[in-house]
Amino acid sequence: MSSQHPTADAFAQLAVELHDSDGVAETVETAVQFARQALSCRYAGLVLIERGQTPVIAAVTAPVITRLYQLQLDSGQGPLMASLESRTPVSVADATTDDRWSPEWAALTASIGIRSVLHLPLMPASQPVGVLSLFGEQPNSFDSDDLAIGHILARHASIAVANARNEETMAQAVDARKLVGQAMGILMERFDLDADRAFGVLRRYSQDSNTKLRDVAQQLIDTRKLPPVSQ
Known part of the structure; x- marks a missing residue:
C-alpha cells in the first residue's frame, strides 16, 4: 500500500490519544480513525466482544461497513468471524476471486467497492477483546509492511480497550x-x-x-x- 507509514512519533501520539480517550467508545473511535489514515485504506472498523462473548459493532468509519459486519454476525460466516474464532489475522487479497466466503458476502463487498480486507484480532492477553478491520478499494492493498503496522495498531488498541473497560468497571x-x-x-x-x-x-x-x-x-x-x- 502507501509507503507513507506512520512514524514512531505518530505511534507515540496515538498511545497518548488512546490513553486520554474517555471510555471504551471514544477509545475505539480513535483507533479506527488512526488505522484508516495510517494504512491509507478506504474504510476501517472495530468489533468488540462483550462480557457474554457476544460480538458487537463498536466503531466504523462509514455506515456501509456496519452492513458488511452485520451480514457476518447474523450468518456466523465470513473473514471477520474466522478471525474471531481463530484468534489470528485473516486477509482477503481480492474479494472478487476469493471463494472461501459466502456469495452474499462477496456480493456485498463488490457493491460497496471493497476488494481487499484485513482483520486483526485484539489480544491484550490470551482472550480476544475484538477485531480491528481494514478495507481497501484495490486488490492486494495490504502488503507485509501494512500487516506489520496493523499488528502494532491492534496491539495498541487491544491494550487501550482493556484498560478503558477496567476503568469503566471500576x-x-x-x-x-x-x-x-x-x-x-x-x-x-x-x-x-x-x-x-x-x-x-x-x-x-x-x-x-x-x-x-x-x-x-x-x-x-x-x-x-x-x-x-x-x-
Whole structure:
C-alpha cells in the first residue's frame, strides 16, 4: 500500500490519544480513525466482544461497513468471524476471486467497492477483546509492511480497550457503592435501622425482585420506595 507509514512519533501520539480517550467508545473511535489514515485504506472498523462473548459493532468509519459486519454476525460466516474464532489475522487479497466466503458476502463487498480486507484480532492477553478491520478499494492493498503496522495498531488498541473497560468497571463499582450507601442511609433514617440491617433489606429486595442491588438502590433514591416484589 502507501509507503507513507506512520512514524514512531505518530505511534507515540496515538498511545497518548488512546490513553486520554474517555471510555471504551471514544477509545475505539480513535483507533479506527488512526488505522484508516495510517494504512491509507478506504474504510476501517472495530468489533468488540462483550462480557457474554457476544460480538458487537463498536466503531466504523462509514455506515456501509456496519452492513458488511452485520451480514457476518447474523450468518456466523465470513473473514471477520474466522478471525474471531481463530484468534489470528485473516486477509482477503481480492474479494472478487476469493471463494472461501459466502456469495452474499462477496456480493456485498463488490457493491460497496471493497476488494481487499484485513482483520486483526485484539489480544491484550490470551482472550480476544475484538477485531480491528481494514478495507481497501484495490486488490492486494495490504502488503507485509501494512500487516506489520496493523499488528502494532491492534496491539495498541487491544491494550487501550482493556484498560478503558477496567476503568469503566471500576467507575461503575464506585458508583454502585455510592448508590447503595445513599439507599442504606434512607432506610436507616426512616426505619431506625443500623447499617447491617439496612443493607440486609436492600439485598433481600434485590433477591426477591430479581433486580440488581444498584438498581434497587437507585429506585429507592429516586422514588423513596422499594421495588415491588412479585408473588
